[in-house]
Structure formats: structure tokens, C-alpha cells
Amino acid sequence: MFTTVTVDPSKAESLEQLGTKRKFWFTDDKGVRVLFKAEERNTGEDWAEKLACELAGLLGLPHVQYELAEEQGSGIPGVICESCSPASWSLMMGNELLLARDPAYPADDGRKYKVREHTVEAVAEVVRKLELPPDPWRTVPVGIVSALDVFIGYVLLDAWIANQDRHHQNWAALDDSQKRYLAPSFDHGASMARNLQDDERQERLTTRDANRQIPAFVRKARSAFYAQASDTKPLGTFEAWQAFAALSQSAETTWLDRLRAVDETEVARLLAEVPTGRMSPVCREFTQKLLTENKNRLVEGAKP
Ligand SMILES: Nc1ncnc2c1ncn2[C@@H]1O[C@H](COP(=O)(O)OP(=O)(O)OP(=O)(O)O)[C@@H](O)[C@H]1O
Ligand SMILES: [Mg+2]
Missing domain, CATH: 1.10.1070.20 (Phosphatidylinositol 3-kinase Catalytic Subunit; Chain A, Domain 5)
Known part of the structure; x- marks a missing residue:
């Protein structure tokens, strides 16, 4: 099973304005800037995003690595990726x-x-x-x-x-x-x-x-x-x-x-x-x- 990372919304530093979905940037424990993309509309964008990046990997394409994520407290699903x-x-x-x-x-x-x-x-x-x-x-x-x-x-x-x-x-x-x-x-x-x-x-x-x-x-x-x-x-x-x-x-x-x-x-x-x-x-x-x-x-x- 793909792991699901828990994201603490109180760590949100800035909202990403580009794009259509709610998302915010935060700094993780290793000091890396990470984007959380929420999937609030139940349209499957979270699994599609994760799967697509793994398929890109099978082809050998340069791609951003996504992981499944969940917002702490609200339980809202989504994905995260490093900048x-x-x-x-x-x-x-x-x-x-x-x-x-x-x-x-x-x-x-x-x-x-x-x-x-x-x-x-x-x-x-x-x-x-x-x-x-x-x-x-x-x-x-x-x-x-x-x-x-x-x-x-x-x-x-x-x-x-x-x-x-x-x-x-x-x-x-x-x-x-x-x-x-x-x-x-x-x-x-x-x-x-x-x-x-x-x-x-x-x-x-x-x-x-x-x-x-x-x-x-x-x-x-x-x-x-x-x-x-x-x-x-x-x-x-x-x-x-x-x-x-x-x-x-x-x-x-x-x-x-x-x-x-x-x-x-x-x-x-x-x-x-x-x-x-x-x-x-x-x-x-x-x-x-x-x-x-x-x-x-x-x-x-x-x-x-
Ligand atoms: N890994 C990343 N590194 C740096 N910037 C990023 C990264 N992922 C997203 N961004 C920035 O955030 C913006 C929005 O992210 P993304 O395109 O993934 O969201 P979206 O809401 O799904 O967009 P869309 O409206 O195109 O469907 C991007 O256009 C880019 O400027
Ligand atoms: Mg986009």
C-alpha cells in the first residue's frame, strides 16, 4: 500500500495561488518546501496524481514525486510533493x-x-x-x-x-x-x-x-x-x-x-x-x- 503522509495545516506558510484546487506550502521536518494539494471534491485527483507519477517513473521520465497525504484534523485527503x-x-x-x-x-x-x-x-x-x-x-x-x-x-x-x-x-x-x-x-x-x-x-x-x-x-x-x-x-x-x-x-x-x-x-x-x-x-x-x-x-x- 502506498503510504499516506499526515500534514499539519497549522504549518501552512503560504497558499499557492496558481491552479484550481486549495493548496498550501509548508516546510517539512527536513527543511524542505512541500506543497499539499487538497482533494476536497472527491474527483479522484489524489489517486490519479500519485499513480501518474509512478507511471511516469516506469517510463523513465523526469517527474515531480507525489505521495498520498491527509490533512490532520479534517481528514481531508490529498497529495504532497516537494518543490x-x-x-x-x-x-x-x-x-x-x-x-x-x-x-x-x-x-x-x-x-x-x-x-x-x-x-x-x-x-x-x-x-x-x-x-x-x-x-x-x-x-x-x-x-x-x-x-x-x-x-x-x-x-x-x-x-x-x-x-x-x-x-x-x-x-x-x-x-x-x-x-x-x-x-x-x-x-x-x-x-x-x-x-x-x-x-x-x-x-x-x-x-x-x-x-x-x-x-x-x-x-x-x-x-x-x-x-x-x-x-x-x-x-x-x-x-x-x-x-x-x-x-x-x-x-x-x-x-x-x-x-x-x-x-x-x-x-x-x-x-x-x-x-x-x-x-x-x-x-x-x-x-x-x-x-x-x-x-x-x-x-x-x-x-x-
Ligand atoms: N513541485 C512543485 N514545485 C514547484 N512549484 C510547484 C510544484 N507543484 C506545483 N507548483 C506550483 O503550483 C501551481 C499549482 O500546482 P498544480 O498545477 O499542481 O495545481 P492544480 O490546482 O492541479 O492546477 P490546475 O488548475 O492546472 O489543475 C503550479 O502551476 C506551480 O506554479
Ligand atoms: Mg496546474
Whole structure:
């Protein structure tokens, strides 16, 4: 079972303003800055966040490490993660980087979704200028040689886990005032259809209607990337993967090989580690099937 860390709310130092959920920063016993993200809406973001980071680990992707957590007193569930930004560094969000590239980029109007200017081309251009993630995330698979190659892996993860939330404040750079590095992947809580109700999961698992079954369902996942700023709809998560993968043959091959090597029993073992109070048996079964379906689609769709 994944361990659950108890968080003392009286230690809260500052509320994190970015993002949609209640969260606060505190300093842990080792003097490390830690973020608690509360899951007050019962939408499964806590298990999805924890599981997604473990799946990112199976691929060998640089990622923020999340642990299940519970707020002392209220018992409110959530997750914690250490800050990925050392004290004297700054974390620059994707929208800031895109604004520096194009002064007309809508970085400040509060919108995170349906930002058509968040195109594959614009994002790739910005990410290409970054260094590989810094230590302790420097070690990446052989064949991955640039920040863009790493980012392409983030997009593969998103397609695998059906993460629809890689908007321009959910990827970032780390700046030490000398160099600018791609930040590790973070905020994967809006994935694996975590907010479906269990009766819908059950129905989709058992229906004879092919339009309601998992293979049809997973094809609806949309990314936050656009092919062109004139498009009205964002790319699907698989289309986004294909568009990014087309930018680096070696990244495409390397990340697909990593996914192909993921053992289904390892995924099952991770799913079994989530406490039942946070993830029901039907949710576990549905999530495993969703991951298998997406994995097979990705691996089979690979170019020779
Ligand atoms: N590990 C971390 N290190 C440094 N900053 C972080 C970390 N995790 C989150 N943040 C900061 O807090 C913000 C909000 O966190 P996060 O994106 O995880 O929350 P969220 O509410 O799930 O966001 P969203 O509205 O995108 O779903 C991030 O955009 C980032 O600025
Ligand atoms: Mg976020």
C-alpha cells in the first residue's frame, strides 16, 4: 500500500495561488518546501496524481514525486510533493515563456484552456531553447538528448494516461539565472478519467454497446495543444503525441520502446497500492483497462 503522509495545516506558510484546487506550502521536518494539494471534491485527483507519477517513473521520465497525504484534523485527503525549484531559482511557467516568444500570446488573461495559440510549433520552439532538466532529474534514457526529446516523453505519458491538462501552466522551465532548464513533469491529476462515477465505469466495462466501451471512450481524450492557432478544436491526446513525435525520430522510438517494455503486472501492482478508500475495485479495473487500451494503441501505431 502506498503510504499516506499526515500534514499539519497549522504549518501552512503560504497558499499557492496558481491552479484550481486549495493548496498550501509548508516546510517539512527536513527543511524542505512541500506543497499539499487538497482533494476536497472527491474527483479522484489524489489517486490519479500519485499513480501518474509512478507511471511516469516506469517510463523513465523526469517527474515531480507525489505521495498520498491527509490533512490532520479534517481528514481531508490529498497529495504532497516537494518543490522542484531550488530556493534561489525561479520557476517560469509555459505561458511566460510563450509570451517572451510572442508578445501577442494570451498569457495573462486568466485562461488556461482553449488557448489556440498553445500550438505544437510554438511550444516546441520554446522548449528547444531549454536545457535538459537539472539534477536530480538529469538521468534520462539513452536516445533522449534534448529538452524537446524529454518533453515529447511528457506528451507520450499524457496520451497513455489520458491526461487532458497539459495547459500552459502545467509545464515549465527552471531558471538559475545562468541557464534555463525544462522542469520535471508535474500536475497529472486530471488523468485516467479519474472523475467518472463508478456506476458509469461499471456500465462501460459491461455494456455490449461498442460506442460505450473503453476503446471508444479513450478515443475522446483531448490534449491542450492545437495544431494551428486558427483551429477551433485542440488535438486529441494521440494526435498531440504524433505531432510532437514527428519532431524527433529518436525520442519517438525511445519513448515508445520504454512504453512497450512496461509490464502489465507492474501496472496492476501499482494500482493495488492505492488504498481502497481512495479507489474502488471497479475504478481499479476500469483504470487498468484504460491504460492497457491506450498502451496498445500507442505501441501498435508506432512507425516501423
Ligand atoms: N513541485 C512543485 N514545485 C514547484 N512549484 C510547484 C510544484 N507543484 C506545483 N507548483 C506550483 O503550483 C501551481 C499549482 O500546482 P498544480 O498545477 O499542481 O495545481 P492544480 O490546482 O492541479 O492546477 P490546475 O488548475 O492546472 O489543475 C503550479 O502551476 C506551480 O506554479
Ligand atoms: Mg496546474
